[in-house]
Amino acid sequence: MPDIRHRVVISAPLESVYEAVSTKEGLSEWWTRDGVRGESSEGSRLGFFFGKPEPAAVMEVTRLSPAGRVQWSCVEGAEEWVGTKLAFDLAEQEDQTVVLFSHADWRGASEFMAHCSARWAYFLLSLKSLLETGKGTPFPDDLRF
Amino acid sequence: MPDIRHRVVISAPLESVYEAVSTKEGLSEWWTRDGVRGESSEGSRLGFFFGKPEPAAVMEVTRLSPAGRVQWSCVEGAEEWVGTKLAFDLAEQEDQTVVLFSHADWRGASEFMAHCSARWAYFLLSLKSLLETGKGTPFPDDLRF
Numbered sequence: 001m002p003d004i005r006h007r008v009v010i011s012a013p014l015e016s017v018y019e020a021v022s023t024k025e026g027l028s029e030w031w032t033r034d035g036v037r038g039e040s041s042e043g044s045r046l047g048f049f050f051g052k053p054e055p056a057a058v059m060e061v062t063r064l065s066p067a068g069r070v071q072w073s074c075v076e077g078a079e080e081w082v083g084t085k086l087a088f089d090l091a092e093q094e095d096q097t098v099v100l101f102s103h104a105d106w107r108g109a110s111e112f113m114a115h116c117s118a119r120w121a122y123f124l125l126s127l128k129s130l131l132e133t134g135k136g137t138p139f140p141d142d143l144r145f
Numbered sequence: 146m147p148d149i150r151h152r153v154v155i156s157a158p159l160e161s162v163y164e165a166v167s168t169k170e171g172l173s174e175w176w177t178r179d180g181v182r183g184e185s186s187e188g189s190r191l192g193f194f195f196g197k198p199e200p201a202a203v204m205e206v207t208r209l210s211p212a213g214r215v216q217w218s219c220v221e222g223a224e225e226w227v228g229t230k231l232a233f234d235l236a237e238q239e240d241q242t243v244v245l246f247s248h249a250d251w252r253g254a255s256e257f258m259a260h261c262s263a264r265w266a267y268f269l270l271s272l273k274s275l276l277e278t279g280k281g282t283p284f285p286d287d288l289r290f
């Protein structure tokens with residue numbers, strides 16, 4: 001099954017990057033400020049809001065390892081997202097952190113998947129900006145494309 | 146074989162986007178200002194330079210259709226790039242142009258491919274910026290990550 005995979009290098013300690021991808025506060029500063037609700041703990045669910053009353057996606061948190069791994073399974077949202085698996089794998093490299101992001105197990109390589117691929121790269125650069133400059137570009141401050 | 150696929154919507158006429166992805170002048174304004182050499186015509190080769198005496202990639206131009214399709218085959222460059230196929234497919238949508246980009250036929254889903262995926266999304270947003278604001282962020286003005 002086709003996957004989206006992006007690699008981004010961030011000039012920040014692994015612990016800081018981990019906090020930004022594993023806590024509701026962190027996620028709200030680079031992905032969506034409109035709302036991250038629920039609980040970020042293994043087995044719990046996180047809902048992500050993008051300007052509508054219902055969440056655009058609900059993720060089950062399947063792995064939270066401070067050593068540098070966050071995994072989600074999408075349980076609600078766009079039809080093509082349900083059943084997909086997302087992961088942030090972090091690795092220290094000198095004084096930087098390498099983020100290997102994947103959004104895997106899509107049923108097919110659709111145009112929507114290509115849209116999401118570019119969107120994920122954009123938001124990963126928002127994550128980088130947040131950690132390096134203190135300011136990300138989460139929804140609704142994001143560039144639309 | 147795994148592919149990189151991105152979709153980006155640009156507020157510009159298809160003809161302008163086509164010029165930016167099919168001419169040396171256009172390509173130099175959003176991908177690399179360091180040098181695009183050769184000839185952009187079907188069957189010819191284009192070399193792309195990124196700060197080194199030798200090109201980072203040489204593409205054989207396999208298709209140039211002003212209706213909205215540019216295809217290249219990578220014939221020299223990074224080992225993982227040689228043999229891959231690249232395409233820009235353009236479609237009009239109201240007064241915008243949808244760019245469906247693909248970099249296909251990678252031998253495997255490596256970390257380098259994930260790096261290139263994020264880099265391509267970044268440069269496609271540079272293409273969007275060029276067409277919408279008159280200014281892209283080609284190498285060497287690009288963000289490094």
